[in-house]
Each structure stands twice: as C-alpha cells, then as structure tokens.
Amino acid sequence: xxxxxxxxxxxxQIEDKWHEHWNAMSLYRTQEDPSRPKxxxxxxxxxxxxDGLHVGHPKGYIATDVYSRFKRMQGFNVLHPMGWDAxxxxxxxxxxxxxxxxxTAVAKNCHRFKEQLEKIGFNYDWEREINTTDPNYYxxxxxIFLRLFxxxxxxxxxxxxxxxxxCLTGLANEDLDGDRCERCGxxxxxxxxxxxxxxxxxxxxxxxxxxDLLEWPASIKxxxxxxxxxxxxxxxxxxxxxxxxxxxxxxxxxxxxxxLFGVTYVAISPELTLRYxxxxxxxxxxEIEDFAKNLIAEAADVEYGAVTEKRGAFTGAYVxxxxxxxxxxxWVANYVxxxxxxxxxxxxxxxxxxxxxxxxxxxxxxxTVVSPQKDTPSDTHLMEAYEGDGYLINSREFNGRxxxxxxxxxxxxxxxxxxxxxRLKDWVFARQRYWGEPIPLVFEGDSDVAYPVDxxxxxxxxxxxxxxxxxxxxxxxxxxxPEWVNVKGYITERxxxxxxxxxxxxxxxxxxxxxRRETNTMPQWAGSSWYYLRYIDPxxxxxxxxxxxxxxxxxxxxxxxxxxxxxxxxxxxxxWHKVLYDIGVVSKPEPFARLQNVGLIMASDGRKMSKRYGNxxxxxxxxxxxxxxxxxxxxxxxxxxxxxIAWSTDNMVGARRFVERVWKLADKVGDIEEDKxxxxxxxxxxxxxxxxxEAFKFNTAVAQLMICLNGLEKLxxxxxxxxxxxxxxxxxxxxxxxxxVWLRFEESESIHIQQWPIFDPAKTVGNTVAIxxxxxxxxxxxxxxxxxxxxxxxxxxxxxxxxVKKWIDGVEVKKVIVVPNKIINFVI
RNA sequence: GCCGGAGUGGCGUAAUGGUAGCCGCGCUCGACUCAAAAUCGAGUAUCGAAAGAUGUGCGGGUUCAAGUCCCGCCUCCGGCACCA
Numbered sequence: 001x002x003x004x005x006x007x008x009x010x011x012x013q014i015e016d017k018w019h020e021h022w023n024a025m026s027l028y029r030t031q032e033d034p035s036r037p038k039x040x041x042x043x044x045x046x047x048x049x050x051d052g053l054h055v056g057h058p059k060g061y062i063a064t065d066v067y068s069r070f071k072r073m074q075g076f077n078v079l080h081p082m083g084w085d086a087x088x089x090x091x092x093x094x095x096x097x098x099x100x101x102x103x104t105a106v107a108k109n110c111h112r113f114k115e116q117l118e119k120i121g122f123n124y125d126w127e128r129e130i131n132t133t134d135p136n137y138y139x140x141x142x143x144i145f146l147r148l149f150x151x152x153x154x155x156x157x158x159x160x161x162x163x164x165x166x167c168l169t170g171l172a173n174e175d176l177d178g179d180r181c182e183r184c185g186x187x188x189x190x191x192x193x194x195x196x197x198x199x200x201x202x203x204x205x206x207x208x209x210x211x212d213l214l215e216w217p218a219s220i221k222x223x224x225x226x227x228x229x230x231x232x233x234x235x236x237x238x239x240x241x242x243x244x245x246x247x248x249x250x251x252x253x254x255x256x257x258x259x260l261f262g263v264t265y266v267a268i269s270p271e272l273t274l275r276y277x278x279x280x281x282x283x284x285x286x287e288i289e290d291f292a293k294n295l296i297a298e299a300a301d302v303e304y305g306a307v308t309e310k311r312g313a314f315t316g317a318y319v320x321x322x323x324x325x326x327x328x329x330x331w332v333a334n335y336v337x338x339x340x341x342x343x344x345x346x347x348x349x350x351x352x353x354x355x356x357x358x359x360x361x362x363x364x365x366x367x368t369v370v371s372p373q374k375d376t377p378s379d380t381h382l383m384e385a386y387e388g389d390g391y392l393i394n395s396r397e398f399n400g401r402x403x404x405x406x407x408x409x410x411x412x413x414x415x416x417x418x419x420x421x422x423r424l425k426d427w428v429f430a431r432q433r434y435w436g437e438p439i440p441l442v443f444e445g446d447s448d449v450a451y452p453v454d455x456x457x458x459x460x461x462x463x464x465x466x467x468x469x470x471x472x473x474x475x476x477x478x479x480x481x482p483e484w485v486n487v488k489g490y491i492t493e494r495x496x497x498x499x500x501x502x503x504x505x506x507x508x509x510x511x512x513x514x515x516r517r518e519t520n521t522m523p524q525w526a527g528s529s530w531y532y533l534r535y536i537d538p539x540x541x542x543x544x545x546x547x548x549x550x551x552x553x554x555x556x557x558x559x560x561x562x563x564x565x566x567x568x569x570x571x572x573x574x575x576w577h578k579v580l581y582d583i584g585v586v587s588k589p590e591p592f593a594r595l596q597n598v599g600l601i602m603a604s605d606g607r608k609m610s611k612r613y614g615n616x617x618x619x620x621x622x623x624x625x626x627x628x629x630x631x632x633x634x635x636x637x638x639x640x641x642x643x644x645i646a647w648s649t650d651n652m653v654g655a656r657r658f659v660e661r662v663w664k665l666a667d668k669v670g671d672i673e674e675d676k677x678x679x680x681x682x683x684x685x686x687x688x689x690x691x692x693x694e695a696f697k698f699n700t701a702v703a704q705l706m707i708c709l710n711g712l713e714k715l716x717x718x719x720x721x722x723x724x725x726x727x728x729x730x731x732x733x734x735x736x737x738x739x740x741v742w743l744r745f746e747e748s749e750s751i752h753i754q755q756w757p758i759f760d761p762a763k764t765v766g767n768t769v770a771i772x773x774x775x776x777x778x779x780x781x782x783x784x785x786x787x788x789x790x791x792x793x794x795x796x797x798x799x800x801x802x803x804v805k806k807w808i809d810g811v812e813v814k815k816v817i818v819v820p821n822k823i824i825n826f827v828i
Numbered sequence: 829g830c831c832g833g834a835g836u837g838g839c840g841u842a843a844u845g846g847u848a849g850c851c852g853c854g855c856u857c858g859a860c861u862c863a864a865a866a867u868c869g870a871g872u873a874u875c876g877a878a879a880g881a882u883g884u885g886c887g888g889g890u891u892c893a894a895g896u897c898c899c900g901c902c903u904c905c906g907g908c909a910c911c912a
Contacts, residue, residue: 219906222832226908233912254912267912307910335910345912353829354910423911563906637852639840644905651840654852657867700842703851710851772847777893779847817892823846827892 009663011627015736019118027750028123030079032552039076040553041068042532042592044561044569045083045130047524048109050094053116054609055617055647059635060560060598063698065122066636067558069732070693072123073756079553080123081535083130084110087138088524089167089183092435096469102435103464106133116620120628121735123752128538132437132527137534139459140544141526142440144576146452147583149441153199154429156448161428163191168470170195172428172523174227174568178304193474194448196439196520198427200575204228205420207574215594217642223566229423231255234407236346236416238266238319240281241327247281250319250330253341253421256351257411258403261395262369264359265347266319267312267331270295271338282317288332295334310335310358322414323396333358341421349385356385369394370403427572429523434468434477436521442487442497444515451515454496460517478519485516528569529576532556532591544585551587559592562600563642570595596696600644601635609647617647629734630656636698636733659737661709662730666741670717680766681711682725686759689729698733705730720745725757773798774825775807783824791818798824 022028041064046057061082068080086106094109095102110131117124130137148154162171166186170193175182208228211221233255240247252266268276270292276282277289291313302308312333319328335354336345349359349366359366366382372390392398398406411418430439438460440453453460463484468477478484489500490510497515500506530544536553537545561569570592577591602608603615610616622631634655639645674682685708692701708726712718724745731738731751742751765787771794773781781803785794795816798804808826815827 217833219832223907226831229908229911231911252912256912305909310910333910335912337911340911348912352912354912357910421911423908566907634852637840643834643841645840648840648853651853658852660867699840700851703842706851770847774847774893777891782847815892817846819846819893823893825846825892 009660009737011629011659011736012624014740015119015121015623015628018736018739019121022123022750025750027752028080028125029127030077030081030125032549033077034552036075036077038079038553039068039071039558040079040532040556041071042080042535042556042559043082044559044565045085045528045531046113047085047088047090048106048113049090050098050105050109051611051616052109052112053619054601055619055622055631055635056601056609058117058120058619058631059601060562061117061122062120062632062635063596063598063641063696064558064560065120066632066698066732067693067696069123069735069752070690070756072752073728073731073754075755078123079128079535080125081128081130081538082117082122082124082126083128083531083535084113084132085524085528085531086110086131086133087436087522087527089169089431089433089435090524092433092468095435101464101466102468103133106131119620119623120632123735128535130531130534130538132531135459135461136541138437138527139541140534141437141522141530142453142458142460143455143544144530144580145437145522145526146440146455146458148198148579149450149452151579151583153202153579155197155199156450157195157197158192159195160190160192161195162188163193163474164188167433168472169432170428170430172525173425174427174525174571175523180304191474193432194430194520195428196430196518198429198575200427200571201422201424203575203578204230204422204424206578207571210574210578210590213590214592216592217563217595217597220563220566220570220595220597224571227424227567227571231421231423233257233419233421234411234414234416235342235419236260236322236411236414238322238328238346241318241320243281250344251342252344252346253419254346256348257414257416258392258407259348259351259369260321260323260346260410260414261392261398262348262350262367263321263328263346264349264365264367265329265331267333267336267345267347267358268315269336269338269343270299270332270334272336272343273315273332276315276317282315282330285316288313288315292332295332299334308334310354310361312358312362314362322416323410329364331362339425340423350382351385351387353385353387356382367394374400427575429526430520431523432474432476433470433521434462434465436462436523437526438462438478439518439520439522441518442489442515443518444513450518451491451495451497454492454494454498457497457499462521476519476521478517478521485519487515487517488512489515525569525572529572530580532559532573533580533586544580547587550585554586555588555591555593558594558596560596560598563597597642599640599642601638602644602646604647604649606646617649622649622652626652626656627659627736629737630659632735633658633702633733637702639699641696641698658706658709659734661713662726662734663737663741665709665712665718665723666744668715668718669720669723669745672717672719674719674721677766678711678715678719678722679763681708682722682757683759683763684708685729686725686757687761687764690756690759693732702733705733727751728754728757769821771798771821772823773801773804774823775804776828777825780804780807787821789821791820794818794824798826 043061043064068078072078091102091106095105162176164171164181164186166184167181180187208230233253234257235251235253237249237251239249273292312331315330315332317330319330321328347355349355350368351370369392370390371393374391389403392401392403392406440460441450443450463481465481471477487499489498490506490512492498500512506512533545537549573591580586581589605615607613634652685704688704689701727738727742739751767787768784769787771783771785772779781801783797811828813826813828817825
C-alpha cells in the first residue's frame with residue numbers, strides 16, 4: 001500500500017532514473033507478433049541540424065509518443081521508430097562553414113539530437129534507428145533508383161532547368177518558392193545542364209485518384225490536387241499555312257474545344273517563336289526575333305506572380321482552322337507560357353478573359369460562339385468575355401447545341417483528340433553537389449548512354465575526400481575525383497555494369513573496358529521517400545524489406561509532421577511507394593493511411609523561433625527547470641494540435657503545477673471504496689481521454705485530466721482504485737512521474753505496459769442531471785432532477801419554480817419543448 | 829482571381845443545433861507567513877447597486893432554440909495562379 005509520504009517532487013532525479021531503467025529493460029523494443037493487432041506510428045524524421053532542437057521540434061514527437069503509448073496500453077503491437085534524414089545541402093553547407101567533413105558533422109549532430117530527444121522520455125525503439133547517409137541504407141535508395149531506371153521512369157534531360165546560382169545546383173520545381181530557391185531565396189535561373197529526371201507525371205492520375213483512400217487533412221489533399229493540377233481538354237492541330245506536309249502542325253491544348261469556332265488568332269510563346277524562326281516555319285524576321293527575345297528578357301525581370309500588361313505581335317504567319325479552313329493569324333504573346341501545354345493557345349476573345357484583353361488591345365476580331373440563352377442573337381459588342389455555358393452560335397452545324405454537350409463532336413470534327421494536361425512536372429532528381437547518394441550509373445567513353453550499376457556492386461559509395469566544394473560549372477564535385485569517376489568493368493548479359501578490380505577480376509574471356517561514373521548525386525528527398533519501410537526491417541542487407549514483415553506492418557497507421565511537406569516529401573514518397581507497389585515490394589497502394597499535421601510553436605513574440613531573432617527556447621533548459629513531463633503536458637495542452645501557437649513560459653507553469661498536484665495527491669490515497677460521484681467522474685474521464693487521444697485532440701484530453709484531478713482533490717481521501725485509473729490515463733502524457741508513483745502502490749512492472757482502463761457507458765452519467773429552463777429561448781432557471789425524468793415531471797417542476805412563474809404567469813405558453821436531461825423551453 | 833481553413837474574455841482556448849466562455853494562464857481578495865515566494869480557498873465576459881440587459885468579425889435569414897445551419901460581406905492564415 002501507501003509506502004509512506006512522498007518526497008518533494010524532484011523531476012530531475014525521477015526522469016534520469018527512468019530513462020536508465022527503461023533502457024536497461026528494453027521496455028520499448030518492438031517485435032513482430034502476428035497474434036496482436038499492429039499499430040505503426042511514425043514521425044517525419046528530422047534533418048539533424050547543427051543548431052540542435054528548439055521546443056517546437058518535439059511537439060509532433062510528443063504527440064506520437066502519447067499516441068503510441070496509448071495504443072500499446074490498448075493492446076496493440078506498436079512500432080514507433082526514429083532516425084535521421086542526414087543527406088542534403090544544409091548538412092553540406094554546415095560542414096563547409098565549420099570546416100569539417102559532412103559525415104563528421106552528421107555523426108555529431110545526430111548524437112546531439114538523440115541526447116536531446118532522450119531527455120524528453122520518448123518510447124522509440126532505438127534498435128531500429130536509421131540514417132539515410134549510412135551506406136547500408138543508401139544502398140537501397142540506389143536500388144530503388146535502378147528499379148526506376150529499368151522501368152523507364154528515370155531519364156536524362158538537357159532541357160533548361162532551375163539553377164540556383166547561390167546553392168550552385170539544379171532544383172526541382174517543388175524546391176522553388178515562386179521563382180526563388182526555397183532554401184536561400186535567390187532567384188533561380190534557367191540553365192541547360194545534363195540532368196536525371198524522374199517521370200513522376202506517369203503517376204499523376206493514380207496519385208490524384210488514391211487521395212480518396214487517405215485519411216488526411218483536407219487542406220493537404222487539396223494542396224496535392226492543386227499541385228498535380230489536372231485539366232481535361234483536347235489537343236487540336238492547326239496546320240501551318242503554306243507549309244509542306246513534312247512540317248508538323250501547331251498543336252494547342254484547350255479546355256474549351258466547344259469554342260473552336262470563336263478562334264480569331266493563335267498565340268505562341270516567345271520561346272516557340274524563336275524555334276519557329278530557326279526552323280523557318282516563320283519567315284526570317286529580325287523584328288519579330290528581337291521582339292520575342294525582349295519578351296523573354298522582360299519575363300525574367302518581372303517579379304513572380306505579378307500580372308503584367310499583355311504584349312504581342314503578329315508574326316506574319318498564318319495557320320489553318322481545322323474545320324473552317326480559314327486563315328488564322330499567328331501571334332507571339334507574352335502571356336503564353338512555354339512550359340505548360342504546347343506553348344501555344346488558340347485565341348478565343350469572346351470566351352476567355354485573357355484572350356479578350358489581348359484582342360481588344362490589338363484590334364483582333366471578337367467572335368461570340370456561346371450564348372447564355374437559346375436563340376439569342378449574338379452580342380457583337382461584348383464588354384467582357386463570357387466564360388459561362390450556354391448554346392452554340394456561329395458554329396455551323398453545331399449551332400443550337402449546348403456547348404458542353406457538343407465538345408466530343410467538335411473535337412472529332414477538328415480531328416483533335418481528348419487529352420488530360422497536368423501542372424505537375426517531372427522530378428528533377430540530380431544535384432550537382434557532393435553530399436548525397438551517388439546515382440548508380442556509368443557511361444562508356446564519351447557516350448551519353450547510361451548503364452545501371454549491377455546490383456551486386458551496390459552501394460556505390462560516396463568517396464571520402466577532403467575537398468568537396470561545388471564547382472559552380474554545373475558539374476558535381478565528384479567529377480573532380482578521377483580515381484572515383486574512372487572505373488573498369490564490363491556489361492553483363494542483363495545489361496548492367498559489373499565493376500572489375502584487382503580483388504574482383506573479370507571472368508575469363510570477358511572484355512574489360514573503361515567507364516566513368518555518373519557524378520551527380522540525388523536530392524535530399526530521395527532518402528526520405530522510402531525510410532518508413534527501412535524501420536520495418538532495418539538490418540536487412542539482402543532485400544529492401546522482408547515481404548512478411550512488410551505485410552505485417554504496412555501501411556503506416558498514423559504519420560505526423562508539418563504541413564510544409566504537402567507538395568514535396570508527401571508527393572515524392574507516394575510516387576516511390578506506388579512504383580514499389582507495382583514491382584511487388586510493398587503490398588499496399590499507399591504508404592501513410594492517416595496523416596496528422598503538427599502546428600508550429602511560435603516564439604512568444606509571435607515570430608518564428610529562429611536563431612536569427614534570438615527568440616529560441618531550448619527544450620534542455622525547460623526540462624532542467626520544469627521537467628520533461630511538464631514540457632510534454634504543456635505542449636499537448638497549449639491548443640489544438642494542428643494549430644500554430646506561441647510559446648508561453650507562464651502557461652508552462654500551469655502544467656508543472658498540475659504534475660505536482662498529482663504527485664501530492666498520492667499522499668491522500670487510501671484503500672477505500674469509490675463513491676458514486678467519483679466513479680462517474682472517472683468513467684467520464686476514461687471515455688473522454690481515450691476518444692480525444694485517438695482523435696489527436698490532446699488539449700481537451702489534458703483539460704479533462706485536470707477536471708478529474710480537481711474532483712479527486714476535493715475528496716478527503718482518494719480511493720486507490722480511482723487514483724490508479726487516473727495514473728494510467730496520465731501515463732502517456734507524463735511517463736516518468738506516473739511510473740514513479742505507480743510503483744509506490746504496485747509491486748508490478750512498468751505502468752507503460754498495463755491495460756488501458758475500460759469505461760462503462762452507463763457509469764459515465766450521474767443519477768441527477770441539471771436541466772436548463774428557458775422561457776422564450778432565454779435561460780431563466782436550472783433544475784436538478786433525477787436523470788430520465790419524464791417530460792411531464794420536468795414541465796410540472798419547472799412551472800412551480802418562482803424564477804419561471806415570474807416569466808410565464810399572464811402570458812400564453814404556445815408550446816413546450818423538452819429535450820430529455822438537457823433543456824426545457826416554454827415558447828411564448 | 830480560384831481552392832482550403834479560421835475569426836469567441838486581458839491571454840492560450842472549450843462547446844453531438846440545446847444553459848457560450850470548460851480547462852489553463854493572468855488578475856483581485858482572503859488564509860498561512862515577521863515578511864515574501866510557494867501553496868491553499870473565493871472571485872474574475874461587458875454594462876448595472878440590483879433586477880436584468882447585452883455578448884462568439886459585420887449584415888440578413890432558417891429554428892422553440894444558432895458560436896454551430898443557410899445567403900451576402902469583411903479580415904487573417906495556407907495552397908495554386910496569365911495553367912489555356
């Protein structure tokens with residue numbers, strides 16, 4: 001029983017002690033157990049920066065910790081791992097600045113991060129710790145690349161890509177913030193360099209469709225939908241006027257083929273104009289060439305997103321309308337984007353605001369072909385474009401038909417074809433930097449035909465070198481390491497490159513040749529696109545993941561991280577997962593069944609916490625002063641989990657008080673019966689806390705625990721039964737203190753492997769209820785009655801109350817509404 | 829411009845269409861103390877002495893009853909944006 005009065009609550013002593021014990025007894029080690037339901041709870045693993053953690057970082061980790069402890073107590077076999085996303089530009093730049101090798105810096109930073117995390121008392125299974133920079137890990141990142149390569153999902157490109165002149169590397173579209181480098185804010189340039197690109201667009205449709213399978217926040221799904229940007233429409237060809245049959249016609253993409261008869265010009269982007277000039281499709285014309293070049297230069301100058309004046313010029317060339325065979329003037333226009341669709345649009349001024357503006361400005365005809373009412377003559381003097389639906393006019397045999405309904409027929413008549421267009425672009429996957437996974441490909445001689453490295457030669461190790469500064473020429477620093485680049489080997493019958501060394505000579509009779517390695521590395525997103533699978537089988541060197549284990553643990557049940565990953569990590573990981581699904585490595589179509597976004601913790605000044613502003617709160621300091629349990633409780637209590645809220649050390653004090661009051665309450669615990677009121681309170685609390693944790697409403701779960709504590713404190717003596725249940729409910733939030741107190745009353749093992757308390761719905765309600773009395777919708781009195789009292793009794797009692805009489809005497813009561821156990825309203 | 833989300837005390841916030849402000853912070857008063865801190869107790873939306881009235885961004889509406897539902901606005905946050 002009660003082992004004497006408690007000592008003063010010494011969080012430091014208690015927390016250190018339990019970290020050691022839990023470690024020693026491997027309390028949180030996870031093993032597969034097909035007899036129990038599994039629950040895979042995952043945090044977005046951190047990039048271990050040199051600055052260490054601030055109090056905002058662990059908020060999500062605390063939530064998954066609470067959730068996973070709760071699920072374990074409910075009988076689930078829980079997988080809750082942690083690791084490090086340690087490749088990438090930030091790590092490399094940190095290393096350059098501090099004059100250490102990235103691998104040294106990473107090791108140090110990981111160590112520091114782990115130390116900080118351990119102080120918070122997380123229940124991670126550290127035996128499954130992973131690190132994306134570990135060759136045993138990136139072997140499999142490279143392996144996945146080879147699968148992409150062999151399926152034609154990785155291709156080389158010399159198209160101009162986004163080049164950050166400050167980071168000295170190419171960037172994917174997703175790494176841009178408008179037209180600036182998302183990392184350093186520098187305006188990116190278009191630069192044609194050789195790149196590896198992943199064909200993510202091939203999966204656009206499936207990624208869009210399968211969003212419906214996911215229990216994710218609506219905002220994230222919406223962001224992904226916007227990012228993928230699907231448009232249904234048609235591709236329609238306009239033959240160049242006077243061109244020979246060998247010249248390919250000009251294709252335009254349109255979502256409004258129904259307006260085809262309203263085309264009064266066709267506009268092409270300045271880039272396409274230059275190409276047409278070069279190919280002599282447009283007659284040599286220095287004026288137009290200068291004009292197009294100017295438009296390109298201007299566009300590069302203009303602030304991103306700014307709406308600029310529409311400008312254009314007639315090129316002198318014509319195209320032929322696919323149905324009417326009319327000659328349509330070909331214009332160059334600054335509002336036609338070169339990298340969406342075909343870089344050409346059909347101009348329908350009457351039914352597109354942009355085309356209307358352009359046509360007005362240059363005196364181009366406006367021809368109405370859709371009229372909102374049937375049999376209404378067209379308004380030949382439109383004041384603005386009509387983008388709505390209606391009936392076709394001026395459209396020959398299609399006149400009178402509903403515009404949408406006629407689309408298929410018009411496309412057919414124009415010999416066009418239905419087509420879907422996406423905003424999403426293929427993923428620029430190569431980086432011209434040192435600190436990333438080498439892309440496992442080789443080239444023979446000067447050829448640009450790539451051969452995949454044979455699987456038996458994986459991983460392709462990143463060479464340990466002194467000098468790894470970027471070259472700035474667009475080449476990776478690896479290109480400057482000839483002893484790494486130049487290799488000997490042969491091409492196997494499977495078409496793979498097999499390395500030949502002194503230790504591993506070629507089979508007799510094989511012709512060994514010189515090859516050079518691909519020197520680009522992978523972007524930081526590579527390692528994080530599949531890491532959730534590695535935790536399932538972290539030591540496997542034969543397979544990416546054992547199928548039985550994968551089948552047991554997949555998918556991740558709850559994934560927690562910041563909303564800023566909506567269109568990068570969460571898109572890339574879904575893409576890779578679907579490829580792995582197609583080749584049978586994983587068994588579920590989606591990696592993350594449920595996603596919960598964690599809101600930022602802002603500094604108390606309302607700004608982001610940042611070293612730059614000097615407003616960072618270090619969790620180590622908070623834990624030193626208040627303890628990890630208080631920090632955990634406060635971060636869960638501060639507000640809705642997904643909302644960003646400012647840190648307040650004042651409010652932090654409240655959490656600490658709560659912990660101390662629970663601690664002190666142990667002194668009042670006695671082996672006595674639970675009275676009815678306390679029983680109801682406990683059952684209500686069990687119900688509420690469980691439901692709230694499941695729903696990630698930790699703030700109201702903690703509030704309920706406080707309500708419960710307030711109730712227990714009012715008792716002269718606290719029944720052991722009640723206190724026990726309370727500790728169990730609090731254990732996921734405050735694992736150290738509850739463990740310490742628990743073992744004062746129990747001979748048993750840890751509180752964290754106990755059964756979660758069960759509640760009886762019948763016991764969550766008391767015998768009496770408070771019923772509000774309203775007269776004319778206004779609150780006038782409160783009745784305390786037996787629960788489930790009849791409507792008649794409630795009304796009778798209410799009518800006898802002075803406070804009610806006062807309002808209903810002398811007025812006509814038209815109606816009486818009674819909501820059982822809640823409210824009675826006299827309608828007057 | 830399109831899409832998604834949010835506006836409630838001094839502050840963080842809470843409310844299956846059913847007593848708006850639970851819980852916490854702060855503040856006020858009281859107890860304990862030589863004193864202070866800590867702790868404990870009482871109070872704390874606004875106006876009003878009270879009765880009562882008012883009150884969830886603004887304006888309408890539906891309903892016996894609206895923070896919650898509907899219509900029209902305003903503001904803030906996030907995504908996309910000359911995307912054809």
